[in-house]
Amino acid sequence: MKIVVCIKQVPATHEVSIDPVTKRLIREGVAAEINPFDRYAVEEAVLLRERLGGEVIVLSMGPPQAMDAVREAIACGADRGVLLSDRSFAGSDTWATSYALSSAVRSLGSVDLVLCGKQAVDGDTAQVGPGIAAHLDWPQVTYVAHLEQAGKDELVLRRMNEDGYDRVRVELPAVLTVVKDLNTPRVPTLRSRIVSLKAQVPVLTPADIGADPRRLGLDGSPTRVVRTQPPPGRSKQSVRLEGPAEESARRIVHELRTMSIV
Amino acid sequence: MHTPTDHDRRQFRNVWVVAEQREGVLKDVTFELLGAARRLARQRRGEVWCVLLGHGVRRMSQACLDRGADAVVLVDDPRLEHFVDDVYATVLHRLVERHRPEIVLCGATARGRALIPRVAVSLTAGLTADCTGLDIEEGTGVLLQTRPAFGGNIMATIKCTDYRPQMATVRPRVMSAMEPQPGRTGRVLVEPFPENASPARLTVLEAVTDARETVHLADAKFIVAGGRGMGGREAFKLLAEFAALVEGAVGASRAAVDAGWVDYAHQVGQTGQTVQPKVYMACGISGQVQHLVGMQSADLIIAINKNPEAPMMKLADYSIVGDVFEVLPAMMKEIRRT
Numbered sequence: 001m002k003i004v005v006c007i008k009q010v011p012a013t014h015e016v017s018i019d020p021v022t023k024r025l026i027r028e029g030v031a032a033e034i035n036p037f038d039r040y041a042v043e044e045a046v047l048l049r050e051r052l053g054g055e056v057i058v059l060s061m062g063p064p065q066a067m068d069a070v071r072e073a074i075a076c077g078a079d080r081g082v083l084l085s086d087r088s089f090a091g092s093d094t095w096a097t098s099y100a101l102s103s104a105v106r107s108l109g110s111v112d113l114v115l116c117g118k119q120a121v122d123g124d125t126a127q128v129g130p131g132i133a134a135h136l137d138w139p140q141v142t143y144v145a146h147l148e149q150a151g152k153d154e155l156v157l158r159r160m161n162e163d164g165y166d167r168v169r170v171e172l173p174a175v176l177t178v179v180k181d182l183n184t185p186r187v188p189t190l191r192s193r194i195v196s197l198k199a200q201v202p203v204l205t206p207a208d209i210g211a212d213p214r215r216l217g218l219d220g221s222p223t224r225v226v227r228t229q230p231p232p233g234r235s236k237q238s239v240r241l242e243g244p245a246e247e248s249a250r251r252i253v254h255e256l257r258t259m260s261i262v
Numbered sequence: 263m264h265t266p267t268d269h270d271r272r273q274f275r276n277v278w279v280v281a282e283q284r285e286g287v288l289k290d291v292t293f294e295l296l297g298a299a300r301r302l303a304r305q306r307r308g309e310v311w312c313v314l315l316g317h318g319v320r321r322m323s324q325a326c327l328d329r330g331a332d333a334v335v336l337v338d339d340p341r342l343e344h345f346v347d348d349v350y351a352t353v354l355h356r357l358v359e360r361h362r363p364e365i366v367l368c369g370a371t372a373r374g375r376a377l378i379p380r381v382a383v384s385l386t387a388g389l390t391a392d393c394t395g396l397d398i399e400e401g402t403g404v405l406l407q408t409r410p411a412f413g414g415n416i417m418a419t420i421k422c423t424d425y426r427p428q429m430a431t432v433r434p435r436v437m438s439a440m441e442p443q444p445g446r447t448g449r450v451l452v453e454p455f456p457e458n459a460s461p462a463r464l465t466v467l468e469a470v471t472d473a474r475e476t477v478h479l480a481d482a483k484f485i486v487a488g489g490r491g492m493g494g495r496e497a498f499k500l501l502a503e504f505a506a507l508v509e510g511a512v513g514a515s516r517a518a519v520d521a522g523w524v525d526y527a528h529q530v531g532q533t534g535q536t537v538q539p540k541v542y543m544a545c546g547i548s549g550q551v552q553h554l555v556g557m558q559s560a561d562l563i564i565a566i567n568k569n570p571e572a573p574m575m576k577l578a579d580y581s582i583v584g585d586v587f588e589v590l591p592a593m594m595k596e597i598r599r600t
Contacts, residue, residue, distance in 0.1 A: 011412075036533050094391075095383060121532050121555075122412055125391035127379040130347070134383035139463040140347050142376040145526070156467070160527065161372040162480045163284060164471040166344070171463040180533045181526040222388030222425040228418045231410060231559070234579065240570070242583045249592035252564060252580055259562070261484060261541055262508055262597050 001054035001152060003045040003113045004105050005078065006132065007038040009062050009069035010122040034069045037117025039076070040178045043185040045115050046077035048150055055079050057108060061089055061100055067201060075188035075196035082108070086205040091218035094123075098131025099220070103211035104204065105136060112152075114175040118143055126177070133175035141170050145181040265424055273362050274426040276308040278335075280354065280368040280377070281326060283314070285471075288322055290481065291369035293439035295432055296330040298396055299367060300440060302405070303332075305398040306364060311335055315353055317343040320450075327448040330440045334448065335361070339455035344466035345373050351380035352459045358385055360453075363427050365405055367396075370431035371480060382429045388422025389429040394436045394538075394559070395419075405430070413532060413555020433538055434480055479530065483540045484510030487530055487557075490517040491546020491567060491586065498524050501545065504590055507597055513537065513557075515547045531556035545586045549574025566590070 012031040034042075045056040058073040060066050061084040070081035084100055092100060105111050114133075119126035126142070133140035145165060146158040153172055158165045160179060188196070206213045214220055241248040256262045277299040282289040292312070299310040312331035314322060316338065323334040337353055354377065358366065366381075368374040370392045382389035395408030399421065405428040408419045422428045479485060486504050488497060498512065505512045514528040530537055531553040542560035547553060549565075549572055557563070558577065565578035566586050575581040582589055 094379065094389065095386070098379075098383060124411055124413065124536065126375045127382075127389060127391055130376055130379035131383045133348070134351070134380040137348075140376065140380070141464065142347070143372055159372075162478060164469075166466050167468040167470065169465045169467055174463070179526075180529070222382075222386065223390060223420050223422045226406065226419045226421050228411075228416050231414055231417050234563075234577070238576065238579060238581060240575075240581050240583065242570075245584050245588035245592045246596075248582045248584060249589055249596050252582065253593055253596040255562075255580070256541065256597075259540070 001048060001052045001112045002108075002110060003048060003054065003056050003115060004108060004111050005038070005041045005045045005056060005058050005073065006101050006114065006116045006128070007042065007058055007060050007069055007073055008035045008117075008120045008122075009033070009060065009066040010035045010120055032065065032068065034072055035117050035120045035122075037119060037121070037178065037180065038073075039117075039185040040180055040182045041115040041117050042073050042076050042078060043183045044147065044178060045113075046186075047183060048113070049079075052150060052152065054112075057082060059101060059104055060084070061092075061097060064203070067203075070201050071196040071199065072188070074199050074201075075192045076186060077192070080199060081201040083201055083203045084209065085203050088206055088213045088217050091221065092216055093221035093223045094125050094127035094131055095222050096216050096220040098128045099135055099215050100206070100209070100211055101128065102132045102135035103206075103209045105132065107209040112172045114138075114173075116175065116177045118177045118179050129175055129177035136173075136175070138173050138175055139170050140175040140177070141168055142177045144176045144178045147182070266426065271426050274364040276311050276361075276363050277303040277306065277365045278311045278313055278363040278367065278427070279331070280313045280366065280374070281315075281322070282369050282371060282373055283316055283319060283322060286318065286322070288325055289369060289371070289434075290439070291371065291432070291434040292326070293329045294434065294437040295367045295369065296326065297439040298432065298437035299365075300330045302365060302396060302398060306403060308364065309333060311361070311363065313354065313357060315342050315350060317341075323450045325442075327446050328442040328444055332448050334450045335453060336450055337453050337455055341455055341462070344469065346462050346464050346466065347376050347380060348464070349459065349462050350377050351384065353456060354381050355384050356456050357453060358427060366427045366429045368429075368431050370433045374431045378429055378431050385427070386425055387427050387429050388425050389431075390420045391431050393430045393432045396430065396432065396437075404428070410559060413536065414559045415555065435483065435538060435540070478511045479513060479528065479535050479537050482511035482537070484508045484543070485513045485530070485537055485539045485541070485557075485560075486510055486543045486545065487513030487515065487547060488518055488524070488545045488586075489515035489547030489553075490521070491548070492518060492523065493546075495523040497587070500587070500590055504594060507594055510539075510541075513542070515550070515553050544574045544578070545590065547574050548572040549577060
């Protein structure tokens, strides 16, 4: 089975902070990591390869430093990596990003399965996985929490929703987006890290993947960010209750009654 | 690639809401979006249309009209019995092509977030995920879509000037529904299932709504969540009891999930769910940033913790210094008292 895992390099969450003056997100000098959900996608791909044979290719789009994320995924078990990095990709929204990634999947040839994390923790959109499926015209299964059966032509999976889950059977090729429950990602060994550092990872441009540059980057993106601002502050002053439990409980329940919550 | 002109854009009119129903019941988010759509349609001098897809859903049309739709676009077909992403996407794509709405709204639910990106790609439309604010820009009439990013640490306002329709998924419980007006009149446009659609490549074998699995975090107005400070699996029964009393849902921190005290479906935070309830009550949750990004947009935050210095206690509107096992039972007694 030929599996492509799409990963994104994101700022490490514990590093996220807001500049008190500009009220913007501080990105400079912030440590980066693989988007947490993507780690489960990498692990599931490696587990599938171990069972069914084949190849796991990790695919990322980003600035040159996203190479670190690709190598990390190789250290976690992927066979090889591809990085899309070129000025013409910069500023892509989810439409253009999913177009670029789907073009790369096509150029890799006879891919059976694309795995993505359910969403990236910086943008939080969850749009790129389904977008890739739409560009490829492949079926998709989102919020995959459990893989029940895997054959070379189809998979049986559980997808989560607000009310429980659906058991579904999907034909391959397909795109899956995965949640945390799926597996426990392995930790790279010293040996696998050395292998990942030596791996040849091609850096590809739109021409290399047969993508139309007019559909990429800011110009190829239907949406524009007009402005960013800090979230509305918590209006109320924090109230601390330190008395006996009954007293605190009465005060809180009174507040909830006033809000017509209980 | 053809960039649409002003003339092209003027062909697109009206505000659409894609309804979500499960087992014959319309989700509240549908009514909330109809409320938001009315406001936008008034500003754009257009109508509100509600798209209702499924099998045996015709009888739900009136409820959509009662809640503010001027027209219901209905595709009622056995092939829409279960949610099959690409089949639903094909049907919605064809409806949009035919009727050309200016704006398409859908709930930012598991289904909405799977369906709408597919359609936006196939239509070459702009799409913004998980919006919490919608407005019309003065002068241009373009939809301004505001959404949280980086786990609510920043708000971004996004627009799509060139392409139509302008599409958005919207978080549940953010927009206000209109009071129902029973018997409100409107049109029901019955559309056929597209006969030349490709056969489904995905089959739903079983839709499981196990009570134990039912979490409803995304829909809950009140979430009572437990963390490491709960001490064990047994303590989550107390939270479940509290949640039942306030008709809320049980949430959990990653620490509690990883300890095996509660299922992953309950996890709130970066690798769990992002929630926006009216009330979030954090019990024995210290408040790691990965948890805070999943819940800090709640209207009211209450924290109960023995440690007054915990980050959650600083974020909370009410921070109760004390023992969860004393405070929660006392609250339940107080709630039951009337």
